[in-house]
Amino acid sequence: DADVTQTPRNRITKTGKRIMLECSQTKGHDRMYWYRQDPGLGLRLIYYSFDVKDINKGEISDGYSVSRQAQAKFSLSLESAIPNQTALYFCATSDLRPGQNEQFFGPGTRLTVL
């Protein structure tokens, strides 16, 4: 079974709709991240959380919000989706390890906003 899962895997929605993307992990990691990936722009950090009570904005947080419901769950919301939020969204987790700073990614959610 996958350690980091994302639901849904694909979603098509219309402008103005509220959308929630969910991420769950069984790795026991404290740290969770949301990225979006766009052709030509690479991976950009939206929000991150170092523990259940900690939420931080990333590089491109405008238009997004997050909720850390538990250590294992981190959801991303688009309150009113717009077409330029069409992208591939990844959740990732990490934990402090000696000498490393590795992030483990989920399989991604492909979101299309019409």
Add this chain to the structure above:
Amino acid sequence: QKEVEQDPGPLSVPEGAIVSLNCTYSNSAFQYFMWYRQYSRKGPELLMYTYSSGNKEDGRFTAQVDKSSKYISLFIRDSQPSDSATYLCAFSMNRDDKIIFGKGTRLHILP
């Protein structure tokens, strides 16, 4: 000057060739240097990890860091079709810090 620069490719090479992938960076505070591999329709996964300068080898893969030139490289020996993927360089200042990713280079190994 962009913080990280990486040629997007695509780069097509014949099977068995040596592949060289590169990134330049501008932030001299980066101390952790990584390469992630991303197959089509999958999330990125860590391939190589180097702290500070020098070379690191793992099987057919060698990661090289030149901090004086702010330049990192990933070499793939005896390339295989299964190496076809997008390779992202990645950087962070310390273990607690966010990771900054390059835009990725698409690599095609031709059978």
